Amino acid sequence: MRFSFILLAAILALYSCNSSDNSGKISADAQRAVKTKATRFSLEEKDDITRLVINDPWQNASGEQLVFYLVPHGEVIPAKISPENVIRVPVSRMICMSTTHLAALSALGATDVIAGASGTNLVYDASLRKSIEEGIIPDVGYEGSLDRELIVALRPDLLMAYGVSASSSEQMRKMSDMGVKVIFNADYLEEHPLARCEWIKIFGLLTGKKEKADSLYSAVTENYLRLAEMVRDSSESRPAVLLGAPWEDVWYISPSNSYIGSLISDAGGQYLFDDLTAPNSLPFAVEAVFRRATRADVWINPGTAGSLDEIAEYDHRMTKLAVYKSGSVWNNRNRMTPAGGNDYWETAVVRPDLLLSDLISILHPRLLPDHELWYFMKLK
Amino acid sequence: MNGPTSRLSAGMIFLMLLLLLFLLFALDLLSGSTHLEMRDVLASLFGSGTEHGEIIVMQFRLPKALTAVIAGAAMAVSGLLMQTLFRNPLAGPDVLGVSSGAGLGVALTLLTLTPLLSIRSGSPLYGWSMILAAWAGAGVVMTVIMTVAARMRDIMSVLIIGLLLAGAISSIVSLLQYFSNETMLKTYVIWTMGNLGNMSYMQIKILALAVAAGSAIALLMVKPLNALLMGEIFSKTVGVNLKRTRLILLATASILAGSVTAFCGPIAFLGVAVPHIARLIFSSNDHRILMPASAICGAVILLVSDLISTLPGSGQIVPVNTVTSLIGIPVVLWIIAGRKGIGRRF
Numbered sequence: 001m002r003f004s005f006i007l008l009a010a011i012l013a014l015y016s017c018n019s020s021d022n023s024g025k026i027s028a029d030a031q032r033a034v035k036t037k038a039t040r041f042s043l044e045e046k047d048d049i050t051r052l053v054i055n056d057p058w059q060n061a062s063g064e065q066l067v068f069y070l071v072p073h074g075e076v077i078p079a080k081i082s083p084e085n086v087i088r089v090p091v092s093r094m095i096c097m098s099t100t101h102l103a104a105l106s107a108l109g110a111t112d113v114i115a116g117a118s119g120t121n122l123v124y125d126a127s128l129r130k131s132i133e134e135g136i137i138p139d140v141g142y143e144g145s146l147d148r149e150l151i152v153a154l155r156p157d158l159l160m161a162y163g164v165s166a167s168s169s170e171q172m173r174k175m176s177d178m179g180v181k182v183i184f185n186a187d188y189l190e191e192h193p194l195a196r197c198e199w200i201k202i203f204g205l206l207t208g209k210k211e212k213a214d215s216l217y218s219a220v221t222e223n224y225l226r227l228a229e230m231v232r233d234s235s236e237s238r239p240a241v242l243l244g245a246p247w248e249d250v251w252y253i254s255p256s257n258s259y260i261g262s263l264i265s266d267a268g269g270q271y272l273f274d275d276l277t278a279p280n281s282l283p284f285a286v287e288a289v290f291r292r293a294t295r296a297d298v299w300i301n302p303g304t305a306g307s308l309d310e311i312a313e314y315d316h317r318m319t320k321l322a323v324y325k326s327g328s329v330w331n332n333r334n335r336m337t338p339a340g341g342n343d344y345w346e347t348a349v350v351r352p353d354l355l356l357s358d359l360i361s362i363l364h365p366r367l368l369p370d371h372e373l374w375y376f377m378k379l380k
Numbered sequence: 381m382n383g384p385t386s387r388l389s390a391g392m393i394f395l396m397l398l399l400l401l402f403l404l405f406a407l408d409l410l411s412g413s414t415h416l417e418m419r420d421v422l423a424s425l426f427g428s429g430t431e432h433g434e435i436i437v438m439q440f441r442l443p444k445a446l447t448a449v450i451a452g453a454a455m456a457v458s459g460l461l462m463q464t465l466f467r468n469p470l471a472g473p474d475v476l477g478v479s480s481g482a483g484l485g486v487a488l489t490l491l492t493l494t495p496l497l498s499i500r501s502g503s504p505l506y507g508w509s510m511i512l513a514a515w516a517g518a519g520v521v522m523t524v525i526m527t528v529a530a531r532m533r534d535i536m537s538v539l540i541i542g543l544l545l546a547g548a549i550s551s552i553v554s555l556l557q558y559f560s561n562e563t564m565l566k567t568y569v570i571w572t573m574g575n576l577g578n579m580s581y582m583q584i585k586i587l588a589l590a591v592a593a594g595s596a597i598a599l600l601m602v603k604p605l606n607a608l609l610m611g612e613i614f615s616k617t618v619g620v621n622l623k624r625t626r627l628i629l630l631a632t633a634s635i636l637a638g639s640v641t642a643f644c645g646p647i648a649f650l651g652v653a654v655p656h657i658a659r660l661i662f663s664s665n666d667h668r669i670l671m672p673a674s675a676i677c678g679a680v681i682l683l684v685s686d687l688i689s690t691l692p693g694s695g696q697i698v699p700v701n702t703v704t705s706l707i708g709i710p711v712v713l714w715i716i717a718g719r720k721g722i723g724r725r726f
Contacts, residue, residue, distance in 0.1 A: 248571075249576065283697055
């Protein structure tokens with residue numbers, strides 16, 4: 001995988017030597033074709049039955065494959081398909097372990113299938129919160145402390161889980177011994193925001209809203225690519241972007257091939273760690289990040305900080321950074337509930353175009369003069 | 381084997397250890413996650429470096445090196461006091477529940493109080509509330525153990541009660557973790573991994589004062605400590621007030637370990653292992669030697685751990701606790717194997 005990227009980069013580098021005036025565009029186009037498609041699932045439709053394959057459903061999985069057959073109610077299950085891999089669609093009762101799953105169902109207008117959820121105290125969506133308060137959507141607990149009896153009692157057709165590791169996934173898989181069908185959603189492992197959004201197709205197939213999901217996905221994709229192209233075609237310089245915040249001695253750095261790294265690049269930013277490629281975040285010494293951060297123009301997502309003072313209180317050394325002094329610091333805390341629920345972790349997954357607009361407006365305000373920030377706010 | 385080695389050679393060893401400490405301290409300033417030329421580091425120390433070089437040396441490397449020296453020395457002396465008091469080679473600040481008490485304080489604050497009072501990480505209250513909570517947690521455990529110690533005649537019962545208390549506290553912390561969300565859990569787990577950086581000079585001053593006070597009391601207790609090694613009956617006959625000595629030693633050890641844990645998180649292993657290393661190097665049981673020896677060895681080992689944990693040049697780091705354990709445990713194993721047991725020194 002990495003080798004093929006290096007090869008691609010090498011070819012592009014050679015190519016760009018010949019046509020230096022539009023090299024940036026070519027490399028970005030070529031890379032986009034590779035990167036924007038979801039890599040963790042594939043769909044194969046035959047007659048009325050859809051074969052859904054989920055590849056490497058959790059972090060550090062390799063060669064792991066989960067296969068499901070989505071069969072409409074009433075349809076006869078072909079003999080060669082094992083009934084335990086069959087999910088009857090449309091499902092009418094689904095338990096969601098992540099707020100991003102709720103956002104996908106909400107975007108499709110299919111919230112009535114939500115039979116239970118995890119972390120309901122952190123839900124942002126007002127109508128979902130109402131259902132939670134009224135007890136229509138009960139909380140089934142967290143990964144380590146699942147309320148198994150409640151899950152079984154809710155009689156779900158499906159439990160949509162996400163696996164952080166193989167061992168935590170094993171706990172979820174045990175739910176299937178109790179007759180609960182479990183699908184692992186690996187959207188959060190996708191490296192491109194459009195790939196992450198593409199998972200809405202699965203929700204569409206599961207809830208019988210395939211057309212709606214497909215049109216939503218293509219509208220978002222079109223909008224996103226149009227915005228990214230506008231940035232690429234502009235003559236704007238690329239401001240250097242610092243990301244995240246230190247935690248004690250450690251600063252976890254997202255690699256350039258991550259979700260947020262792709263967003264920054266598409267929004268016309270120069271990520272300070274664009275030379276770092278890795279499957280997940282890496283712990284860096286604060287000193288090392290600080291050294292690079294001295295040349296940052298914009299600082300995005302500084303942890304949970306809601307103001308510049310909070311950053312200073314947390315690590316006073318950050319006040320020495322030019323980017324801190326200039327006040328060009330933005331966090332994803334514009335839409336939050338008092339309990340800590342954040343829309344950034346909810347609907348942004350299905351609205352990467354809106355997220356990109358925010359970032360473009362932060363990095364290149366001249367390109368989107370009328371855009372009002374949705375997920376982000378400037379820290380004061 | 382039991383008597384102290386000749387004064388001259390002990391003095392030489394001290395000189396060498398101090399030299400080593402100085403060299404490691406310098407090395408810790410010179411090497412870090414990013415590359416700085418030696419002359420830039422020196423210039424920064426004397427206030428004539430480049431702006432960023434000066435920030436990196438004065439705000440990142442110097443506070444961390446100072447913290448490593450203070451914390452390493454304090455944990456080692458605390459461990460030495462505990463081992464002699466309980467006449468047990470496995471005693472240490474973590475065994476008596478001081479570290480887990482501090483952990484309970486932090487867990488309670490992090491997982492219940494801060495969300496309840498909606499104190500957010502980064503707010504002015506947050507950093508200090510963690511430190512005060514750790515201090516309070518260590519203090520409460522210490523008070524409980526001292527109350528027990530004042531009533532019990534047998535010091536071994538106190539040790540066992542300390543162990544039980546530590547176990548009970550860990551269970552409470554597990555319970556709190558079980559009911560907390562992922563962010564808080566991560567915060568707590570990172571706290572438990574130990575942390576030497578991100579301390580302001582103000583915090584370092586407070587830690588240094590607490591450790592200086594604890595060490596001063598410890599130095600005053602050298603004679604009763606030596607007497608304790610000969611057994612409690614012997615101590616009584618030479619005029620040691622056992623009850624008072626115990627209480628003073630427990631309080632001192634807790635002030636030392638509790639303060640370090642409050643500021644740096646639980647620094648694993650040092651408290652138990654370093655006194656053994658000091659005994660080995662000096663072949664002595666005399667606390668006049670062991671006390672400063674443990675302090676210097678503790679500082680040296682924490683400096684080495686810090687140097688390794690920054691994985692020089694790579695930019696990445698590993699938790700300092702994992703390093704202290706990984707380099708320390710083999711050392712202790714080697715000592716135990718080489719000496720065919722360390723029990724008879726007590």
